[in-house]
Amino acid sequence: MRSASDIRSASTRERVVRYAGLAGALLLAVAGYLGGALPDATTTRVWHSADGPLTVVLWLAGTAVMVGAWWALRDGAPSTRWAYLTAGLWMLPLLVTAPLGSRDGYSYACQGWVYADGGDPYATGVAAAGCPWVSAVAPVWRDTPAPYGPLFVLLAALAVVLGGGLVGTLVLLRVLAVAGLLLAALCLPGLARAAGVPPRRAVWLVLACPLVGVHLVAGAHNDAVMLGLLLLGLLLLVRRPAAGLLLRAGLLLGAGALLGLAVSVKATAVVVLPFAALVAVRGRYTLPALLRDGGTLAVGVLGGLVVPSLLSGLGLGWLAGLGRSGDTEQWTSPPTAVGMVVDYAGELLGREPAAVPVTRLVGLVLLAALLVLLWWRTWSALRTSAPPEAGRRLALWGAGVALTVTVVLAPVFHPWYATWPLALLAVTATRTTWFVLPCAAATFLALPDGTNLARLVKAPGAVAMTLLVIVAVPWALRHHRHLTRPHPAPLTRPTDPPH
Template sequence: MRDSRLTRAASGLRDLLGRFPGTSWLIGGEEAEASHTLRQGMLGSLLIMVGSWGVGWLATTPGSVLVVNPLLLPLRTTTAGVVTCIVLLALGSLLLVRSWLRISQRLGGWGPHAVPVLRRALVMWGAPLLFTVPIFSRDVYSYIAQGRALHAGLNPYETGISELPGWFAEGADGLWAESPSPYGPLFLALARLIWFSSDDVPEAAVVLFRLLSLLGVVLMVVFIPRLAEGLGSDASWALWLCLLNPLSLLVFIAAAHNDALMIGLMVAGCWAMLTQRRWWGAGLLLGAVTIKPIALVVVPFAVLLLLSDTSSRRARLRQWLWIGVIAVLVLGVLGLSLRVGFGWIPAALGAGSAALPAAPVGLLGLGLGEAAAAVTAVDADTVAAVFFAVVRLFSGVVVAWLLLRPRLGNPVLWAGYGLAVVVVLSSVLQPWYLLWLLPLFAVVHVYRGRILVLVSLLITLLVVGVIVLQVSVAQWIDATTVQLIGVGVGLAYLVYLLFFDPNTAELFDISRRSERWNRSEGWARLRELSSPAVSWRRPQRHCEPGGRGGEDADGPAQSVGEGDR
């Protein structure tokens, strides 16, 4: 496939443009030189930024300063402007995907030398996204509405934002209009403060939420490498997978999602527990829970990092009792401060009791409900609700089984297994849920081969699919046609990346076997989850500040697609 006529033409064009003074700064360069890829990624982000001005989500309230902005109106109200913006959005997204893949090849291998380059890439690629109109998701407007609801004296865990007059004009998705809030009390308190501080200007509130998300990104930049070093993975690889991928950039920065803050607090808490800073660790982990309660799944695993040896169930129980008491005190005080007590925990965790057909469990539950209603007098929604409750109970049993195994694996890795079970068995499945899982795996192992190809492909497909389908188009413009144009451009570029690009096609070779690497284990075939030979023990030599431990000579100095055939 790499010898095809299109591939040879692409290689020839690249060589030509690499010699031309007007384009050599962007195209070409030595293969071990990352500067060209850094600039290409920044160009992709700039294209996304401009594209978002025409098809991003805007509130239509009187306080909006952008909805009638004369500079944006031609992009948002004319067919030519909207089509141009959707094309820019699709091209920019795929160029960002390509840059993410290519930088793994141009770093000259993973290691300490790559970390500064990746941090520079994060700044260059992320900076233009700070100036986007919200894209990929419009949940940030739901944050604003829930902050407003709390300020108005409503309980967001009991009433939906549809109780607010004019809520739809504020930009929130109608899908969640009557759903209880899935967020923790600290985040709702911050949302109320942001809504009050923005003086009813939605763009100002978006900026403040984006800054809050950036705090989470900073926490990840600082603590993902430290946690990876402490647990024997590679800091640069973990940064590349968890933060440089376009899905993270779009969700954390462009969409201003609170997932960034939850994940940042979560990994910082795990690092604090690993380095025996138990009170800091408890505060950070419970802070993550008060942003999004799904982080509760990680807490009982992470607290076991305090133990030098996890073979004793009695020792595990002592840690769980300790964190349980702290959680009751901290979460209780926060709940009381919002006058919701502990009722926010089941309300927030149950906010996902709705169903999205994109989720396998959601689709199955809806199907069972309709089938039962067709042959009995039972209401379809009742059957679906019972089914979802049973599935949630089953996922809780699986998590408990992992925690109580006689030989417990690495607590962070097994937290990833537990959270993956909860996510996969949820009746609501959103693209950014993948981002919750990546750090829990990346800080423990470096992966290569088929498993990494599948993850890279999934990220690519999610970016292409969601960013061109979740767009805002004026009523008088045919939204379906605009979306089809975006999908067509995206798919054409995607096919080129997968099969014809002389540099990226080889990264999607599905025939390479799956392997994972850890400093204390070396490379090993990726096996199904099984009981480890011995229960996890804290690797003291990996916890030394700045230490590389005893890194194997044949460590992960390989790019994304490499591995034995």
């Protein structure tokens, strides 16, 4: 039993965390009004404006306070309800401020406009298509085709039609992002319980993370829609009853359709599919069971991919746009950083190695190999020793690690990418610091107008990231078994304490 003084102390700490985070969110909202990603500010750096220094100070202070408050309860909020209420309170100011952290919302709006106008956003850039809002789009993305799936193009076009203008379109895109986030929020407790993780901790780590509030809510990134569909599909799989053949098959098809729709928003979700097939297996983990349940799931996935493609009339043209997402070179991607360091070294020797494309290709090859290895090790562990309940946790853990590896080895990295693995690691991991710390660091990479701070320290950043790779690779090789299998889950079913 805790003493009265301990209870009072804990209650005071909780209030401090709640209202400190709210104060940080308010500072970010004010910074957004002063120097957010506004339509007419595409070339001038935020600090060059009249309110620039104040904007940057407010932004960094607000970010630091929110990150500190989030970090303070990284082992779990007092209760799930408390986590929901506090995270929702923090998001309120971010719902009503200007777009923050990037200009991607304007790209979404223009891509939706191109489709609504009868064009093909996968065949041409928004500038060539004549989007009336092209001046608000970041210059680097004005001439690139859309890299998003047909479902999101349909949703963006709907926002354009109903929005009636740029502001209305951005509001509806934010509504879509919030809807996706609410869907994910509803799924977190069920997934956490299935994996033996306290729901109060999972909800806090995901919803209170500043990356979520800044980039998924205020920035209206479509990652929120992808995560909502992805987590709902996985929740259907873990909650699927063992009895009733038709019901089981129907839920498998429904879960597969949701996972396919997630891929139809953003292709990154595809790396989760092989692990979702493992989650789908009921009974013993045998090859016939995998073919039976995984095959039924695959039919649903195919439906979720094909139906939006047919409804939009765009087919698979969006796959061609994926290659253009790496048009920018930043050291925040480890493979890109290594290539940049090789190029810098070559310049000192009077050569031009052009190593970045090579190291990026090596990273993608390594990614493919690691994903196959991770899936095989997960499958082997399931077949040999895992009971069904532990098996679901192990498969979900594998999906989270797969997303982590994808983020680390991808040619590009943006701060909101860290929310992909965060959503699954939060419901499966027993140790949190190793993924919470990078998320906290990523929160400081962008300014409110979308300026990427990594651009200001290209050479030092590339060198630092390369040194980190040199240190991290031997560590990963020594601990590869811990990376592919989580620590043991609690023996008791996780519940929230009274609060």
